[in-house]
Amino acid sequence: ILRLERPNAALPAILTDRSGMMVSPTNIKQNGANADQSPVGTGPWKLESWRNNDRFIARRNENYWRPGLPHLDGINVAIMGEPATALRSLIAGENDLATSLGPQQKLLADRSKLTTQLTHSMGMVGIYLNYGRPPLSDVRVRQALNYAIDRDAFNQAIAMGLDVPTSAIIPSEHWACDPQTASYYKYDPGKARALLAEAGFPNGIDIPMLGWSDQISMQRQEVIVTQLGRAGIRVALTPVSPSASSTMFFGSAKQGAGRMAQIAARPDPSQEYDNLFSKDAYFNAGGVELEGYRELLDATMAITDRAARKAAFAKLQRFVVETALLVPIVFNTSINVHHPRVKNFVAGLIAKPKCTTVWLDS
Incomplete structure (x- = not known):
């Protein structure tokens, strides 16, 4: 129960972001400062593995509170600091989606058989x-x-x-x-x-x-x-x-x-x-x-x-x-590029991509 000193109409929206993320008290007690490396929450994914500055792999949370979601069995996120590298991996078929690319990458993506999505953001x-x-x-x-x-x-x-x-x-x-x-x-x-x-x-x-x-x-x-x-x-x-x-x-x-x-x-x-x-x-x-x-x-x-x-x-x-x-x-402007088989990917104004409702066309 949250008891406020004064009205706050912003609170519901605030709780949709980091402030409202649920974490396991038991996990924090057991793992302390390392709890973020073995997270237990209520989200759509379960962390399977994580390598710092390299990649993390997550699998579908079968107990997710929204029935039928997520659609994907899992996500494999490769961390690439250079947008050009991310786009090359996409063109080579190593990945399905690249987010937060630059305008220079858009020119190359437009010449390929990829889907480019431009979304204005608050970033x-x-x-x-x-x-x-x-x-x-x-x-x-x-x-x-x-x-x-x-x-x-x-x-x-x-x-x-x-x-x-x-x-x-x-x-x-x-x-x-x-x-x-x-x-x-x-x-x-x-x-x-x-x-x-x-x-x-x-x-x-x-x-x-x-x-x-x-x-x-x-x-x-x-x-x-x-x-x-x-x-x-x-x-x-x-x-x-x-x-x-x-x-x-x-x-x-x-x-x-x-x-x-x-x-x-x-x-x-x-x-x-x-x-x-x-x-x-x-x-x-x-x-x-x-x-x-x-x-x-x-x-x-x-x-x-x-x-x-x-x-x-x-x-x-x-x-x-x-x-x-x-x-x-x-x-x-959020520039995200993906293969045509990636469906229902949406990047909103706050520029934080979510894959909960994404699915792949076989």
């Missing part, structure tokens, strides 16, 4: 900001960062125009998005320079940032750094692994003023806002909550009527966009 490329200390504690500097990004040019250069430029953290396909502020920041390096001058940086500003060191991320970051530089924002980028950049930026060290990264999606938009901007949120590096934010966030969860929630989200979205608490750049 996003952006820049986390530590606005708990100077210089990003000044809203004008944060706004300058947003005006300095040419989102359309970034989309063409990195995603061949397949991604969706944005100034907000909720995509236009989502019922909670307010189109009036979704494209709030138009590319304007002159305005960015003027804002920096108002903030006391007439000759531009130097900002240390963390990034990811993989090839795709480095390409993205090169474009971002170049665009920011044209507006007088000189970025000293430190590229490291995703996990290292997370620890360095959000952990006790609080390194860097910004962090270029992929920003994951959440099932309910109020959870997305809460995880990013609430005072005690892990992804709020500065630990600062702006005045007025809490009331706006609570209003999105206090009611269940969708139209009323949409109106509440519009106010919250405007607040976050105008105060520039983040630098959203593009929403990723």
